[in-house]
Amino acid sequence: MYKAYKFRLKPNTEQEIALAKSFGCCRWFWNYSLNLCQETYKTTGKVLTRNYIQGLLPSLKKAYDWLTDAYSQC
Template identity: 75%
Template sequence: MYKAYKYRIYPTDEQEVLLSKSFGCARWFWNYALNLCQETYKNTGKGLSRAYIQGLLPALKKEYEWLKEPYSQCLQVVALNLSTAYKNFFDKRAMLPKFKAKHGRQSISYPQNVKFDGDYINLPKIGLVFCRRHRDFEGDIKTVTVSRNPDGKHFVSVLIDDGKEQPELVPADKAIGIDVGLKVRFVG
């Protein structure tokens, strides 16, 4: 079963700059891919697959050198998130994906290669970042999302697979109702 834990992290000034660059690159790639999806749909009536969007990255990295600065898998997760956002839209579970702004909450996701080392979390291309772990967890790390709130505070959300089975929901045969209405009001 999956569980998520959220911790506050305290990056150094250099790490804050690296995180800001990573947030910016992920945001730019999201907006670029979203614009491309919208233009393709207008012109052809068809959408773009996640594999196609991820396939754009090598050429874009040659054209825009600064896209090489963040961890490469963070940008690949952007393509996954965009395709999931479109799938949720077409399944009528969410609104149409929107462009991301520089102001507000920023985030990047690491699908692997993140480790905890005592009071620190080791993020690829960022290094060891102090993490206030107020509770421990058991299980395998699946995804780590680093976010920055508008007030400048940084957090890390860790998705864990604890290996336990998800409990089965047993459907009830009969409906149960409870009448909590009172006929007499007691004043004491």
């Protein structure tokens, strides 16, 4: 039998804002990467690797300053 633990987070207002920014940046990067993978597959028939997609992040952070709001170690 497996045990499960559930935790309820009760962030204060400042933490809620930080979480919302972080989730927003992660959601944007996910959608950007998904679109890039789909378009690449449609045009070339090849798939992009995880390492290639992760390699795009530093240049995207330079192009979009607001991406640095998200924690990089999540």
